[in-house]
Amino acid sequence: MPHQFCHSPLMGRNGRRLRPGLYNGGARSAAEDIMKKGSGLNGTLDIDPLDVLLGAEDVAPVRLGEAVIEKLTQAILDGRLKPGDALPSEGRIAASFGVSKQVAREAIRELAAMGVVHIQQGKVTRIRDLDAEPLGRFFRFAVRGSATGINEAIELRRILEPPTTRLAAKARSEAELANLAAILARMEESLGDVPSWIEADLDFHEAIGTMSGNRLLKFQIRALRPIISEIMEIFNSRGNRGPAEWRETYERHVRIFNAIKAGNANAAFDAMSQHFEAADAAVKELFSGE
Numbered sequence: 001m002p003h004q005f006c007h008s009p010l011m012g013r014n015g016r017r018l019r020p021g022l023y024n025g026g027a028r029s030a031a032e033d034i035m036k037k038g039s040g041l042n043g044t045l046d047i048d049p050l051d052v053l054l055g056a057e058d059v060a061p062v063r064l065g066e067a068v069i070e071k072l073t074q075a076i077l078d079g080r081l082k083p084g085d086a087l088p089s090e091g092r093i094a095a096s097f098g099v100s101k102q103v104a105r106e107a108i109r110e111l112a113a114m115g116v117v118h119i120q121q122g123k124v125t126r127i128r129d130l131d132a133e134p135l136g137r138f139f140r141f142a143v144r145g146s147a148t149g150i151n152e153a154i155e156l157r158r159i160l161e162p163p164t165t166r167l168a169a170k171a172r173s174e175a176e177l178a179n180l181a182a183i184l185a186r187m188e189e190s191l192g193d194v195p196s197w198i199e200a201d202l203d204f205h206e207a208i209g210t211m212s213g214n215r216l217l218k219f220q221i222r223a224l225r226p227i228i229s230e231i232m233e234i235f236n237s238r239g240n241r242g243p244a245e246w247r248e249t250y251e252r253h254v255r256i257f258n259a260i261k262a263g264n265a266n267a268a269f270d271a272m273s274q275h276f277e278a279a280d281a282a283v284k285e286l287f288s289g290e
Contacts, residue, residue: 064099068107071097076116076127077215083129087117135223140230153227154280160220161205162272168211169260169268176211177261183207184257191246194236198229204253208272211260235282252278 072093075081087108088096094104108125111117119125139153172180183204190196202225209221235241252275259268 165272166269171213
């Protein structure tokens with residue numbers, strides 16, 4: 001029976017449609033296979049590899065730009081497009097999604113405004129690592145001078161970081177453990193030195209976010225850094241913060257590190273939870289005026 005193109009699970013540039021989500025999570029490999037070998041009608045495959053890589057499909061005529069942004073963002077978040085990769089030109093994006101160049105151009109500009117891509121005049125637009133700075137600025141302005149906002153920031157950390165530490169204990173690599181150990185050594189060296197301690201402490205928690213393997217958790221923890229830095233500066237600058245309290249804070253981080261190193265996910269979760277129970281109680285007491 002003759003091959004019927006309309007029954008193919010994939011359609012290329014003539015058919016203009018790909019089955020939604022068919023290559024989700026494996027599009028890069030599928031695209032590479034397509035580039036290496038052809039098959040189908042007359043020994044060729046009428047599929048654009050970029051369509052497969054991006055997960056492109058004909059988008060609804062309403063809010064075309066949003067649909068393109070959503071698809072490109074999905075390709076970035078699931079690793080089909082990685083930080084440093086060149087973003088296809090607006091012409092290629094327009095062709096892949098069946099939209100106008102103007103729609104593609106506006107989608108790229110919106111991604112740049114979101115900090116997802118970096119546009120340079122006369123150069124290739126490239127994928128950026130998730131940029132937490134815009135959200136960090138929002139957190140800082142929302143929380144600054146507000147006891148309620150400060151407590152909410154502390155609560156958010158308590159919600160995010162113990163589960164993140166559990167994931168880190170499962171996913172950690174030797175290189176990441178070595179980096180975390182080096183940060184821990186910096187913390188011990190900076191006991192009593194407020195600026196150096198804060199920098200090392202924040203690096204420690206951010207490194208755990210990276211170790212988790214979850215880019216969104218890493219992003220959230222990084223976004224909280226500016227406001228947590230301000231809270232820690234006030235807290236650690238207290239005149240009554242003596243050597244014993246500094247040492248106990250450091251030892252809590254040692255327990256977190258040891259649990260992650262041992263690969264004990266539950267112990268890592270508990271160690272981070274206990275750290276926040278001790279640290280956050282003191283911070284809340286400071287800001288409540290009790």
